[in-house]
Amino acid sequence: MVDQKQIYNFNKLQKRLRRNVGQAIADFNMIEEGDRIMVCLSGGKDSYTMLDILRSLQQNAPVNFTLIAVNLDQKQPGFPGDVLPAYLESLGIEYHIVEENTYAIVKDKIPEGKTTCSLCSRLRRGILYRTAGELGANKIALGHHRDDMLQTLFLNMFYGGKLKAMPPKLMSDDGKHIVIRPLAYCREKDIERFAAAREFPIIPCNLCGSQPNLQRQVIGNMLRDWDKQYPGRIETMFRAMQNVVPSHLADSNLFDFRQLNAGDPVIAGGDLAFDRETLPAVPVGWQDEPEELLQLSVHQRLPVTEIK
Template identity: 75%
Template sequence: MESIAQTAETDVARKAEYNANKLAKRLRHAVGEAINDFNMIEPGDRVMVCLSGGKDSYAMLDILLNLQKHAPISFELIAVNLDQKQPGFPAHVLPDYLAKIGVPFRIIEEDTYSIVKRVIPEGKTTCGLCSRLRRGILYRVADELGATKIALGHHRDDMLETLFLNMFYGGKLKAMPPKLVSDDGRHMVIRPLAYCREKDLEKYAVIREFPIIPCNLCGSQPNLQRQVVKEMLNQWDKKFPGRIETMFTALQNVVPSHLADPDLFDFKTLKPTGEANPDGDKAFDRESFQDPIPAESVVTFPNVLASKRESGCE
């Protein structure tokens, strides 16, 4: 007979396995739903999956590989990592991992680190120049590989952080889109993790034991504006559960007539029509708002890519 201690240990293991499967299913559903909602991946696509060595890009590749096996459409995946020659960068980690899981990959070696350190004064933010250099190289590689889509590992929290960064520091109501043509006009950029919460991706990375590679170039910049906004959102999430989910929903429910951009909505020629309009102004009504619904209470519905029972994703 099993001892009480052995039984308890077995129960803990079963619960951990159940939670891990539940988390994996939730993330697959979220990615599949985003792909479906924004038509991110189409039949015959060759998707260049950009890997940084961080938790988000590892998770993106892992989930896309799962969807590739079970999706009703056929598409290719090729993983790409840019080795920027940061001191101490473990160059063997990603090639070893990618070879082990059997995914086609390409490692590009470009010493952008030396350029950034030479150009940017000590103590100044390096992200801007680093991003521009990295972007140009990855666009070039996408052309060389014949990639039809470039997949980036930005998640829901990244998108909200960008919204507040643009509001606070840029004077724009602008976030990070799930899908958009690149600034050179030649590539389609997609963000399959658009519906995924960072806290879920953190847990998933631990469960899947991804060999995380820290970024030493920007990791020593604790006062970055993005970090300040991230901490603000984390505090809101702790104090007001569900607020983050409500804010992200707002990104998908934009009402141009209730903003103040004359280029977005034609205010100048606006005239009364004599017909009732539910989106019309309710100037004499007192605004009423409900408390946000905690994320755990939100039901995720199945979608074409991620939750067909015959696909094996259930």
């Protein structure tokens, strides 16, 4: 017998994800009337969750749009090619499987033992752009979430010397499509719980046998440690990405420091670089999780038929 409390907790989690996705879509005008959206499915928890939530929102959206799920089968040894088609068939959703042997290209170009993720990503991106054009999709939806965006911010700061992250919406490299990230406001731990409860048929991302992206792994571990030790810090950092003050950084391309003279209007508080008196007692955007929601862990499973 299914625990009614677990179902209640799952429904709360699902509503949170729907609310976060809906807010991101509204804030960045991600979806418009008549859009045909190519939803990129990797077989991981993030893209499964993205498709599930978008399909749910589609039923009551104020605009009409269509979804087509697309998976790129890169011919990694052991890739279970039947998993995604079977799952998508069960949903009755339009889908397309692209078969390209990028695995052989990557193995030929990258020395043994080196990380293959960078080249693999570039090849995959080009193929997906081409596929979007072939399928008549004007939007491409990727499953990156809030934690991915923060990881990219710190990766660029620590290793690239740039203040740059993943934007929720951007122009594709070829200039022909808009790329959207509907999960931009969603926490990874919420997605993990949701995917576990839904029992999505997860396909592991290590089939190619390459080493993990160690730099991203280090940043990810750092953020998770901060989240445990300092609740609310992740939310505050993400809010900072939405609250940039160019006059208090050091990029002369964003702010004209050369033309700043005495007697000009004070900008953004002047010399108050860190005004402690204005900081809230609780970090902006952070909400403590009730104990009953935490009980819906990644180890619990709910039959889909029991979930409303």
